Amino acid sequence: MITITKSGLLTTVQDLGRYGFQKYGVIASGVMDTIAHRLANLLVGNDEYLPTLEITLIGPTIQFHKNVLIAICGGDLSPSINGEDVQSWRSVLVKKGSILKFGPCKKGCRAYLAVAGGFSVPTVMNSKSTYLRARVGGFNGRALQAGDQLLFGQSGKLSMKMQDELSERSLTNFIVGKWSVPSNLIPIFKKDTPIRVIKGRNFHQFTKESQKSFFYEAFFITPQSDRMGYRLSGPLLTLEKEEEMILEAVGFGTIQVPTNGNPIILLADRQPTGVYPKIGQVASVDLTLIAQAKPGEVLLFSEISHREAQFLYLQRERQLQILKHGIIEKFK
Amino acid sequence: MSIVLHPLGDQAITIELGTTFSAEIFTKVQVITMYLDAHPPIWMIEYVPAFTTVTIFYDPFLLSNQYDQEKLPYDVVCGFFEDVFSVLNEQSRINTNVTKNNKELE
Numbered sequence: 001m002i003t004i005t006k007s008g009l010l011t012t013v014q015d016l017g018r019y020g021f022q023k024y025g026v027i028a029s030g031v032m033d034t035i036a037h038r039l040a041n042l043l044v045g046n047d048e049y050l051p052t053l054e055i056t057l058i059g060p061t062i063q064f065h066k067n068v069l070i071a072i073c074g075g076d077l078s079p080s081i082n083g084e085d086v087q088s089w090r091s092v093l094v095k096k097g098s099i100l101k102f103g104p105c106k107k108g109c110r111a112y113l114a115v116a117g118g119f120s121v122p123t124v125m126n127s128k129s130t131y132l133r134a135r136v137g138g139f140n141g142r143a144l145q146a147g148d149q150l151l152f153g154q155s156g157k158l159s160m161k162m163q164d165e166l167s168e169r170s171l172t173n174f175i176v177g178k179w180s181v182p183s184n185l186i187p188i189f190k191k192d193t194p195i196r197v198i199k200g201r202n203f204h205q206f207t208k209e210s211q212k213s214f215f216y217e218a219f220f221i222t223p224q225s226d227r228m229g230y231r232l233s234g235p236l237l238t239l240e241k242e243e244e245m246i247l248e249a250v251g252f253g254t255i256q257v258p259t260n261g262n263p264i265i266l267l268a269d270r271q272p273t274g275v276y277p278k279i280g281q282v283a284s285v286d287l288t289l290i291a292q293a294k295p296g297e298v299l300l301f302s303e304i305s306h307r308e309a310q311f312l313y314l315q316r317e318r319q320l321q322i323l324k325h326g327i328i329e330k331f332k
Numbered sequence: 333m334s335i336v337l338h339p340l341g342d343q344a345i346t347i348e349l350g351t352t353f354s355a356e357i358f359t360k361v362q363v364i365t366m367y368l369d370a371h372p373p374i375w376m377i378e379y380v381p382a383f384t385t386v387t388i389f390y391d392p393f394l395l396s397n398q399y400d401q402e403k404l405p406y407d408v409v410c411g412f413f414e415d416v417f418s419v420l421n422e423q424s425r426i427n428t429n430v431t432k433n434n435k436e437l438e
Binding site (some may be wrong): 246 | 336338340342381382383384392393404
């Protein structure tokens with residue numbers, strides 16, 4: 001069990017999303033940074049879909065009430081255990097009574113905390129994700145607050161083997177695993193790294209000038225940005241001729257342009273459908289960069305072909321599979 | 333009357349059954365969603381119907397592993413729906429020609 005002794009800015013329980021109900025208008029939710037979430041789970045021997053804590057910008061203070069294997073992945077929010085810095089992207093065995101704190105946000109903006117067995121919260125419509133606006137799922141449908149206590153799920157065999165191996169080393173404050181995630185799977189959060197975007201189905205309906213601005217100019221992430229979407233400001237994007245659009249499905253990373261000309265990137269808490277023209281779609285492999293970008297930062301878009309985006313996605317999934325099998329082999 | 337297939341990023345496909353809303357087109361939307369309810373492909377995560385379109389979200393990695401590794405997931409999905417439309421066509425439930433919109437793929 002853990003106790004939240006100080007709430008951060010926004011910490012929620014999330015998994016890979018509430019899929020299968022978007023046709024009824026139910027928002028998918030789920031983690032913003034899928035890769036960080038999945039890797040954190042793999043590092044503690046969990047299945048990838050188990051819920052983690054999504055910690056945003058200012059982290060909470062968390063007390064552990066038993067020895068447990070944890071991993072922190074994603075943005076660097078300066079985590080420390082009992083005052084000592086702790087590495088991200090590694091398995092860490094935490095001693096009972098320890099206190100995990102977060103400090104300044106150095107890189108990215110969302111960190112994911114996985115514990116062996118996952119966090120135990122009720123399943124609502126096949127998912128444990130929190131959808132804040134509707135107060136559905138997660139921990140009482142809301143962000144974590146001081147005093148909240150969360151239980152862990154049952155640890156699997158793999159988690160127990162990992163924990164045993166670390167327990168053999170003397171238990172100081174905490175013990176960090178010797179192995180890490182391969183560096184090719186750790187996203188590099190660098191400012192000015194262009195986000196790769198596939199042209200949307202309405203791209204050609206925008207003026208030539210707008211088409212050009214979209215790929216060659218910078219867009220600011222405005223403060224009106226959250227888990228639902230990032231509202232951008234930059235050159236105004238306009239259609240060649242006003243056209244009435246018909247409501248249709250949108251996805252994670254769809255970039256739509258409302259009539260005011262300022263694009264919105266739709267994210268985890270997006271509505272299932274939208275009525276605005278779609279200028280582009282963020283390549284799935286770059287969604288992790290979007291999830292870690294924060295208001296005030298600048299985004300640049302570069303074009304990627306639909307073909308290349310699919311190829312890169314499959315390549316990364318294969319790397320993840322190799323890692324998964326590698327972990328299973330290592331702790332056989 | 334023709335069906336146009338559009339990619340929605342690298343993990344979804346939008347089937348466009350018409351460009352204006354009509355009862356006839358919405359019936360086609362329902363024919364497709366009923367087909368998907370009855371025969372859900374394992375790689376389908378979910379579908380989202382709208383007035384003139386049905387969008388299918390899929391698992392590209394599963395598609396690539398289960399089917400032709402040489403083909404990209406989107407092409408496999410397009411092939412699947414072309415077959416579905418020809419089945420529905422034979423049953424006179426949908427009467428259409430399929431075109432793939434490659435404009436955005438250039």
